[in-house]
Amino acid sequence: MSSSVIQTFELKKYYSGQTKALDGVDLDVRAGEFIAVMGASGSGKSTLLHLIAGLTRPTSGRILVEGLDPASMSDGALTRFRRRRIGLVFQSFNLIPHLTAQENILIPMLAEGKKRKEAAARAEELAEALGIRQQLGQHPDTLSGGEQQRVTLARTLSLNPAILLADEPTGNLDSVSSQHICEILDRLCRNAGRTILLVTHEPAVAVWSQRLLILKDGKLIADMPTSQFSDAHHLAAAYQETVEQNRAAAGEAEE
Ligand SMILES: Nc1ncnc2c1ncn2[C@@H]1O[C@H](COP(=O)(O)OP(=O)(O)OP(=O)(O)O)[C@@H](O)[C@H]1O
Ligand SMILES: [Mg+2]
Numbered sequence: 001m002s003s004s005v006i007q008t009f010e011l012k013k014y015y016s017g018q019t020k021a022l023d024g025v026d027l028d029v030r031a032g033e034f035i036a037v038m039g040a041s042g043s044g045k046s047t048l049l050h051l052i053a054g055l056t057r058p059t060s061g062r063i064l065v066e067g068l069d070p071a072s073m074s075d076g077a078l079t080r081f082r083r084r085r086i087g088l089v090f091q092s093f094n095l096i097p098h099l100t101a102q103e104n105i106l107i108p109m110l111a112e113g114k115k116r117k118e119a120a121a122r123a124e125e126l127a128e129a130l131g132i133r134q135q136l137g138q139h140p141d142t143l144s145g146g147e148q149q150r151v152t153l154a155r156t157l158s159l160n161p162a163i164l165l166a167d168e169p170t171g172n173l174d175s176v177s178s179q180h181i182c183e184i185l186d187r188l189c190r191n192a193g194r195t196i197l198l199v200t201h202e203p204a205v206a207v208w209s210q211r212l213l214i215l216k217d218g219k220l221i222a223d224m225p226t227s228q229f230s231d232a233h234h235l236a237a238a239y240q241e242t243v244e245q246n247r248a249a250a251g252e253a254e255e
Pocket of ligand 1: 019041042044
């Protein structure tokens with residue numbers, strides 16, 4: 001059995017007032033797993049990713065990422081750890097507007113001291129794989145939303161992170177591009193042993209994962225292998241059923 005890469009223990013994040021963004025989550029992610037996280041808007045998906053990345057600190061409970069607790073690290077140590085080990089793909093693109101797509105992809109590699117020629121070769125390889133090779137010379141404001149998203153993904157993957165935390169990375173893509181990205185992520189886990197935690201609203205994306213987590217009101221209400229699902233429709237039906245059963249058990253009225 002492979003080792004744990006991410007563990008959370010009774011993890012809670014409360015915001016002032018009554019918001020329980022995360023309300024006691026226990027999770028054990030093993031090396032090489034591709035995990036999808038689903039749940040309604042506001043269920044705590046992004047909060048979970050932000051906590052694991054050390055972008056925000058828990059109200060209580062504990063997180064271990066490769067055996068280290070991000071909440072106990074200094075800001076400097078955390079930044080270095082994140083840069084070396086964790087790749088983040090979040091909803092906002094954060095591309096630098098006055099740089100070309102290629103220059104944006106090069107930034108983290110150059111920051112890590114990679115030689116420009118090697119970095120450029122890696123950028124080309126990723127652009128080819130993501131289908132944005134023709135766009136490398138363009139500036140972000142001349143790219144489509146999906147192309148910007150793929151540039152962001154190329155930039156993140158350029159350092160070959162051990163752990164990839166992705167928050168709806170295919171949210172702005174057409175279904176063909178979206179499936180293409182899933183293939184790339186799937187290959188990263190299978191061949192390169194990368195660990196992926198991916199938030200998505202799309203069953204067609206989640207079905208690529210090995211394990212599906214469902215969050216509801218800050219709680220993990222399901223943790224299931226996806227091998228039991230024959231296709232995305234089957235997964236979507238199981239998702240609906242799980243959420244409805246949970247709602248009935250909690251005695252909530254149908255919406
Ligand atoms: N900085 C904050 N201050 C106050 N409340 C917050 C903050 N960040 C998140 N929340 C609240 O915590 C809850 C969970 O938010 P989160 O962003 O994790 O949801 P999500 O599952 O990612 O939703 P979506 O699918 O819409 O992205 C929400 O009710 C949200 O309003
Ligand atoms: Mg979110």
